[in-house]
Amino acid sequence: MxxxxxxxxxxxxxxxxxxxxxxxxxxxxxxxxxxxxxxxxxxxxxxxxxxxxxxxxxxxxxxxxxxxxxxxxxxxxxxxxxxxxxxxxxxxxxxxxxxxxxxxxxxxxxxxxxxxxxxxxxxxxxxxxxxxxxxxxxxxxxxxxxxxxxxxxxxxxxxxxxxxxxxxxxxxxxxxxxxxxxxxxxxxxxxxxxEIGVAANESSLPYKPKKESVSVLFAGNMGRFQGLDKLILGLAECETDVKKHIELIFMGEGTEKEKLISIASEKELDESVTFLEPQPIEVAKRMMQASDFGFVSLVGDIYRYAYPSKVSTYLAQGLPVWAHVEANSELARNIQRNGIGVVSDSRREESLQEGFKKLLSLASDSEISRDSVREYSEKELxxxxxxxxxxxxxxxx
Missing domain, CATH: 3.40.50.2000 (Glycogen Phosphorylase B;)
Structure with a gap:
């Protein structure tokens, strides 16, 4: 040739x-x-x-x-x-x-x-x-x-x-x-x-997730297309027994970050929501390995025109994905078909509260294996x- x-x-x-x-x-x-x-x-x-x-x-x-x-x-x-x-x-x-x-x-x-x-x-x-x-x-x-x-x-x-x-x-x-x-x-x-970037290293974490809580990490740009305000508001509307066992961690920057901080404060969720500065990729990957779920969401119809590449990075660290997207999207179908995370249908208002409950159930039963998530990543991505x-x-x- x-x-x-x-x-x-x-x-x-x-x-x-x-x-x-x-x-x-x-x-x-x-x-x-x-x-x-x-x-x-x-x-x-x-x-x-x-x-x-x-x-x-x-x-x-x-x-x-x-x-x-x-x-x-x-x-x-x-x-x-x-x-x-x-x-x-x-x-x-x-x-x-x-x-x-x-x-x-x-x-x-x-x-x-x-x-x-x-x-x-x-x-x-x-x-x-x-x-x-x-x-x-x-x-x-x-x-x-x-x-x-x-x-x-x-x-x-x-x-x-x-x-x-x-x-x-x-x-x-x-x-x-x-x-x-x-x-x-x-x-x-x-x-x-x-997945891009170097492998996770053993450097100290910028923040250690609480052991008594199920930690949900969002890593990346906090922009308009993610609808992250709904995640915080969804947690605020959960029952106390659910709320006290969930921890949200936002790592990165973006146009919506200050708004998200204000919402968390207004809803008195300072103990449940943590904001971190952007981290080098190898440190960000360590945070993914230390968390229980990686969150990704897209506002209506965006899934038709873009795909959140952070999913590949989450999965490569063995981090199960919580996707708040339309249930008929390819991302949602892949997660459900391969058992690598949780899907909440973004078209239904109550789905976020259901998603939080599902996380607690999966975490207590150890239903999703991090090894199986990593194996899927190595095979497909x-x-x-x-x-x-x-x-x-x-x-x-």
């Missing part, structure tokens, strides 16, 4: 701290191991704390072109300017460099990045792979970012074009696949994300298995 010339594009790339920066690095290195020639188009690290700007262009046998893009969190104009710069550099590479066999881009920047890549690939006769981490503009319509009908209609047309050009579109779940297929797109592939899927995908013509 002759190695292919591949261009992989994303706003962030290793050693930046965005999760996809590390995921893409692993995919690229898998392709390099197959004998392909890979280039990466990205930016200097700017997702979190700025790192060393003097990064070498070559890493482990592949070339990285890093644009000088400014940090863009909570800066819509900067985000737009960065997207334009990245798309301009992408166009120049695809249209005017030696022809690539494959160009792959993900959903940062959303819609416009994939559309520019699709147009350029179509003009040049290059295979285009669209790695959809979030289905846009649908998810933007729910968040309010793309709520104007004319904007949504335009972006929907652009993204549907990108999906039709792609061979293939790659998504994280079958629910996301169904959403793309509704646009009349065929050949959509499902490749989930794997291992890094080696998922990267093998990417290896097979790139070899298809």
């Amino acid at each position: 002759t190695g292919k010339r591949i261009l992989a594009v994303h706003r962030y790339f290793y050693p930046d701290t965005a999760p996809y920066a590390t995921i893409l690095k692993s995919i690229v290195e898998k392709w390099i191991g197959q004998g392909h020639q890979v280039e990466v188009l990205s930016s200097k690290p700017s997702y979190g704390t700025l790192l060393n700007d003097n990064l070498k262009g070559d890493i482990s046998g592949y070339t990285v072109t890093r644009l000088n893009l400014k940090a863009e969190r909570k800066k819509p104009l900067t985000r737009l300017l960065n997207a334009i710069k990245l798309c301009a550099a992408l166009s120049k590479k695809v249209l005017f460099s030696k022809k690539y066999d494959v160009v792959m881009i993900s959903t940062v920047p959303p819609v416009i990045g994939a559309w520019v890549a699709a147009v350029c690939c179509k003009l040049r006769g290059t295979r285009f792979i669209y790695h959809v981490m979030d289905v846009h503009p649908e998810i933007g319509a729910i968040s309010g970012e793309f709520k104007k009908p004319i904007v949504f209609k335009l972006l929907s047309a652009m993204d549907s074009f990108s999906c039709r050009v792609a061979t293939p579109v790659v998504v994280l779940s079958n629910d996301m696949k169904a959403s793309i297929e509704k646009r009349g797109v065929d050949g959509v592939e499902v490749i989930p994300n794997f 291992s890094k080696s298995k998922i990267l093998a899927g990417w290896a097979e995908l790139i070899d298809k013509d």
Whole structure:
């Protein structure tokens, strides 16, 4: 087999701290191991704390072109300017460099990045792979970012074009696949994300869960899509016998964190709810190993357009998952079918209280084995298995 010339594009790339920066690095290195020639188009690290700007262009046998893009969190104009710069550099590479066999881009920047890549690939006769981490503009319509009908209609047309050009579109779940297929797109592939980061170490925990309580950990961004306020309010409405045996632990940051702290205080749950600062991934994994359940939730219909990748990290630590999502979602069905956690149907108001009671019952009976949870993770979500899927995908013509 002759190695292919591949261009992989994303706003962030290793050693930046965005999760996809590390995921893409692993995919690229898998392709390099197959004998392909890979280039990466990205930016200097700017997702979190700025790192060393003097990064070498070559890493482990592949070339990285890093644009000088400014940090863009909570800066819509900067985000737009960065997207334009990245798309301009992408166009120049695809249209005017030696022809690539494959160009792959993900959903940062959303819609416009994939559309520019699709147009350029179509003009040049290059295979285009669209790695959809979030289905846009649908998810933007729910968040309010793309709520104007004319904007949504335009972006929907652009993204549907990108999906039709792609061979293939790659998504994280079958629910996301169904959403793309509704646009009349065929050949959509499902490749989930794997656990990222280094293994948990034996460092001291930032907080030790109470031994007399069932601990429920939420680790990650406390944003609008999680509906975490309902979890705290649900605990507040539980009977005293349930409430006194449950402990909620929130670890991370996000736009909703201050609101959640206020709700816990107003409901006099200071003894039952603990908030922790973001932790290095190896420490976060130790917290997962020390907790009884890992919580994940999505507000209505989000499951159709996104998949919470933190589930993979929970399961890899042997942590059973409590998912507060629609019961007909793939996530809910997987948890129930494989016995790796608890599901509460987010469409029913009383389901959270039922979920808390179920946790206490499972914990007292030791009904869910952490070893079986870890075994499921190793069988279905291992890094080696998922990267093998990417290896097979790139070899298809």
